[in-house]
Amino acid sequence: MSGCTISQDKIDQAISFHGHWCPGLAIGIRASELALRELGKDGDEDIVVVAENDTCAVDGIQYLTGCTMGKGNLLFKDLGKMAFSFYRRSDGKALRLFFTPPAEGSYEEEFYVLQKKSATEGLTQEEKQQMQAIKDRRSDKIMEADLEAIFTVTEPDNPEPRRARILQSVCCDKCGETMMETRSRRLGGKVLCIPCFDAMDSWQ
Structure with a gap:
């Protein structure tokens, strides 16, 4: 995991928070790493995140950035895209990260065959181990990659979300x-x- 600058302790804590290690969580950790590098982590609600998916990645972002739905600075936009927009309220700086997976090699087709079988007839114990090994390799590739190689960084199309309000x-x-x-x-x-x-x- 030499490509990631997040400490192993923080990674382990994120895994414990989420419940398991997987490629989705790795994406969230790396997205947080990039966002924290560019925007920092100042104040209780200064950073706002808009997640365009509800995958495992969101838990990594929630844990490492401190953004939560309860505080109103973690928002879910159901677009089905592996993309996250981060806004810094103090000065309006913002960035949108779109994840592009690293090349997976020859095991990509094997994974989708196992995934399809898992959803229909189930997997043998050996096949479950094979599938987990592929997930682990995927996770490692994400953690080892350069951030600029796995995220396309642009300015968000949408303005900064307003602060959460207590309404009648x-x-x-x-x-x-x-x-x-x-x-x-x-x-x-x-x-x-x-x-x-x-x-x-x-x-x-």
């Missing part, structure tokens, strides 16, 4: 549960939560 709560006229006012819906003169709105709207 309103009560759903159907189920009686409260929700943020900005998440409420109106139908037939009633204030509804999203699940109740969806249920009623489907019958209209």
Whole structure:
């Protein structure tokens, strides 16, 4: 793992936080490394991350940058892309990282065959070990690569997300549960939560 400048202790802590070692977590660790190198880690909510996927990588970013959904500085945008935008609120500096995997060699096809079999009929113990060995090789390649070789760095197209706000709560006229006012819906003169709105709207 000589290519990565994150300490082994921090890497081990990220693995413990996530629950296992995998290529996705390695991507998150390297993305964090690049972002922290360029933006630093100042203040409780100074750095904001917009993740364009919900993969294992997000846990690595969350652990190493300190950005969390609860603080409102880790946002999920469901685009299915292995990309992450980082914003520094203090001066507006921002960067978007798009991951490009390193060349995988001859075992790439073997991995996808095993992955497909795992999803349909299951793997033998030997095949599980083969698949894990491929994942480990993938992870090692990601950790050893130059950051500029595995990430395309550009400026984000979207502006910096606004800070999280504490908003008024309103009560759903159907189920009686409260929700943020900005998440409420109106139908037939009633204030509804999203699940109740969806249920009623489907019958209209």
